[in-house]
Amino acid sequence: MNKIRACIFDLDGVIVDTAKYHYLAWKRLANELGFDFTEEDNERLKGVSRMRSLEILLEIGGKELTAADMEKSAAKKNEWYVEYIEKLEPEEILPGVSAFLTELRGKGIKTALGSASKNAPLILERLKLNSYFDAVIDGTKVSNAKPDPEVFLKGAQELGIEPESCIVFEDAQAGIDAARNGNMFCVGVGAPENLNGWDHLIPGFANVTFEEIVNKLKLVNLK
Numbered sequence: 001m002n003k004i005r006a007c008i009f010d011l012d013g014v015i016v017d018t019a020k021y022h023y024l025a026w027k028r029l030a031n032e033l034g035f036d037f038t039e040e041d042n043e044r045l046k047g048v049s050r051m052r053s054l055e056i057l058l059e060i061g062g063k064e065l066t067a068a069d070m071e072k073s074a075a076k077k078n079e080w081y082v083e084y085i086e087k088l089e090p091e092e093i094l095p096g097v098s099a100f101l102t103e104l105r106g107k108g109i110k111t112a113l114g115s116a117s118k119n120a121p122l123i124l125e126r127l128k129l130n131s132y133f134d135a136v137i138d139g140t141k142v143s144n145a146k147p148d149p150e151v152f153l154k155g156a157q158e159l160g161i162e163p164e165s166c167i168v169f170e171d172a173q174a175g176i177d178a179a180r181n182g183n184m185f186c187v188g189v190g191a192p193e194n195l196n197g198w199d200h201l202i203p204g205f206a207n208v209t210f211e212e213i214v215n216k217l218k219l220v221n222l223k
């Protein structure tokens with residue numbers, strides 16, 4: 001097994017639970033368009049780009065919009081979403097994440113963010129996490145959505161580390177597939193019934209250490 005030199009993190013659902021704010025903003029748009037949108041429906045939008053999310057939302061509501069109206073609706077949803085995330089506080093960082101990032105800093109492991117969100121820089125700033133990341137690749141820097149590995153490969157490239165020495169942390173299936181497509185190790189963050197194809201799975205970062213993860217990955221790769 002290659003020596004692990006970098007960790008690349010998805011943002012939404014891995015570092016902070018922004019899904020609830022995406023949900024409130026999409027629900028408001030759905031209601032304005034005359035249909036309802038449930039939390040269960042919202043599961044389908046995790047890890048999915050803004051425009052693709054809107055397409056899924058319209059499919060759920062049985063609505064069609066012109067390309068111009070789709071742009072307007074996506075912009076409106078984003079304004080509402082930004083109103084929520086402008087109020088984010090560091091207390092909303094998910095349990096164990098800060099300790100894990102601090103451990104990586106102490107061990108000289110490089111770190112990158114690999115997120116589909118165009119709001120990633122604002123979220124990192126609100127959570128006061130900027131100094132924990134050596135590279136930030138967000139939705140404004142990539143042309144191909146996960147499961148394409150572009151976002152993670154760009155992260156590795158910016159860090160100057162080969163993909164085979166990176167671990168990706170992901171809560172969405174498309175992100176796990178992206179990590180695999182990029183030839184990186186992948187740790188799934190979530191429940192086994194929702195995620196496949198990871199090398200190791202954790203429910204979240206509470207009480208999880210980098211050492212422990214590397215040991216688990218070694219076992220998997222010796223099989």
Ligand code: BG6
Binds near residue numbers: 047
């Ligand atoms: C992903 C989220 O990280 O970013 C998706 O899981 C979201 O739900 C996507 O649609 C795009 O985010 P944004 O902030 O650019 O609309």
Ligand code: MG
Binds near residue numbers: 010012014046047170
């Ligand atoms: Mg995510």
